Structure formats: C-alpha cells, structure tokens
Amino acid sequence: MKHINEDIDERLERLASATRGVRPRTDFGARVMQAIEHEREAGWLQDVLRSARRVIPVAALAAAVTVFWAIRSESSFDEAIAASLDDAVELEW
Amino acid sequence: MTNLEEAVEDFLAGDRSAFQKLVDATSTRLVRLSARMLGNMTDAEDAVQEAYVKAYRSLLGGQFDRRSRVETWLYRIVVNTSIDAKRARGRRIPQADVLVAPSWDGGASADARLALAELADWLDDLPEEQSTAIILKAVEGLGAAEIAEILQCSEGAVEQQLVRARTTLKQRRNES
Numbered sequence: 355m356k357h358i359n360e361d362i363d364e365r366l367e368r369l370a371s372a373t374r375g376v377r378p379r380t381d382f383g384a385r386v387m388q389a390i391e392h393e394r395e396a397g398w399l400q401d402v403l404r405s406a407r408r409v410i411p412v413a414a415l416a417a418a419v420t421v422f423w424a425i426r427s428e429s430s431f432d433e434a435i436a437a438s439l440d441d442a443v444e445l446e447w
Numbered sequence: 448m449t450n451l452e453e454a455v456e457d458f459l460a461g462d463r464s465a466f467q468k469l470v471d472a473t474s475t476r477l478v479r480l481s482a483r484m485l486g487n488m489t490d491a492e493d494a495v496q497e498a499y500v501k502a503y504r505s506l507l508g509g510q511f512d513r514r515s516r517v518e519t520w521l522y523r524i525v526v527n528t529s530i531d532a533k534r535a536r537g538r539r540i541p542q543a544d545v546l547v548a549p550s551w552d553g554g555a556s557a558d559a560r561l562a563l564a565e566l567a568d569w570l571d572d573l574p575e576e577q578s579t580a581i582i583l584k585a586v587e588g589l590g591a592a593e594i595a596e597i598l599q600c601s602e603g604a605v606e607q608q609l610v611r612a613r614t615t616l617k618q619r620r621n622e623s
Binding site for chain 1: 504559
C-alpha cells in the first residue's frame, strides 16, 4: 500500500503519472464516427418528420376542400344530367 | 488559428468530414480525462463518445459561440457528460474493468487500470465539483483560469473547491 506514507500531492502525482499512458482503443475514432453517422441519419429522419408535421394540417385542409369540391361537382353534374335527360325526354315526346 | 479551430471552421462551412479531425486530435486526452473521473476505460469511452455526439449536435445547431477555445469547450462537454455518467451508475466501480481482461485491447496497462480505479475510489467521497477541480488541476495539470472556464465558475470558486478538497482528503488521511 504505497499511499499510506504519501502526502496528497505525492499521491496525486503518482496517480497522474501512472495514468498518463492511458489512451482509447485503436478503433475508438471509427466507433465515434459511426455514432455520428447514426446521429446524422436520425437527424435527417427527424427533419423529414418535422417538415411532415408542418405539412399535415395543410394537407388535411386541402383534402377536405377537395372532397367538398368533388361532392359539389358531382351533385351539379347529376343535376345537369337530370336536366339534359328531361330535355331529351321532352324532345322524344 | 489552431488545427482544431480550422477543423471547426471547415465543419461549419459544410465539410462534415472535418469532425473526424476533431476526434483524431482530441480523443486520447478526452478519454484519459474521463477515465480519471470515472475510474475505468469502458465507461470513459462511452462517455466521450456521447460527448462527441453532443458536440456534433451543438456545432450543427450553432450553439458553439467560440468564446472558449475548441479544446476547452470539448473538455467542458466531457466533464459534464462524465459527471452525468457517474451519477447514473451511482457509486459502483465496475470491477470487471479493473481486473485485467486479456482480450481487451485498450491502451491502458494493468497498472494504469489499477491507478484509475484507485484515483476514482480515493476521490469518490468528495463532492463532484471538488473531485473534478482536483483532477483538472493536479492530475490534468490545467491552470485555474482554464478550469474556471470548463466548470463555468470564477477562478476564486475553483481555488475554494481545491482548498476544500485538500482539506477533506487530509482529514480523511489523518483519520485512517
């Protein structure tokens, strides 16, 4: 037990010196860049989802307007057909 | 302009691969710092990896204000991430990493790993700010001004933390 007779500075110096050669494993840089790549992909997906979230209300409104317009057009079309059929019947008579 | 500042400039100009230069230039020092705080290499590598992801996000989000040096800014992120990791794991020091695992190819010798564990165990009872300050000063060899910048406090507060840490360690030594 070296530290029993050491003062605080000596012990800190010894531990600093003993750990000076510590370094990450050789593939650590590649591992970090892989994590960054995941982050980049996740970031891209989040950007798409964030943009999509902004577009959803507009798309829903556009869909509602389209359905309303389609229903109205269809009833106008039916009325026009009915009117033209009436005319045709009258002509036939 | 230092290499690190150039790498940051390149990154901000759109060269995303410049981040690799930052990692290559700083990973050894940062993993060593984190290992000294956490007491083992496995937790240190995890914490530093997480710190780099945070740094990447910060750079992309324009949160690096360039008031600090790049290295000091990275130190700050690693210190905070290591403190969070320490809190998350509680006071447990994973013994598996302290004992020599022959298959493990990290750059820490058995002596170094024992020294990391001894350091963490010795400083474990100190409040976080005191143990961090004493590691940055006496083990990493940083000056009070840089430590203050990393810990985002005044130099006086750093000196106070160092005095308190030494007093506690001295008291504990006298008691044992």
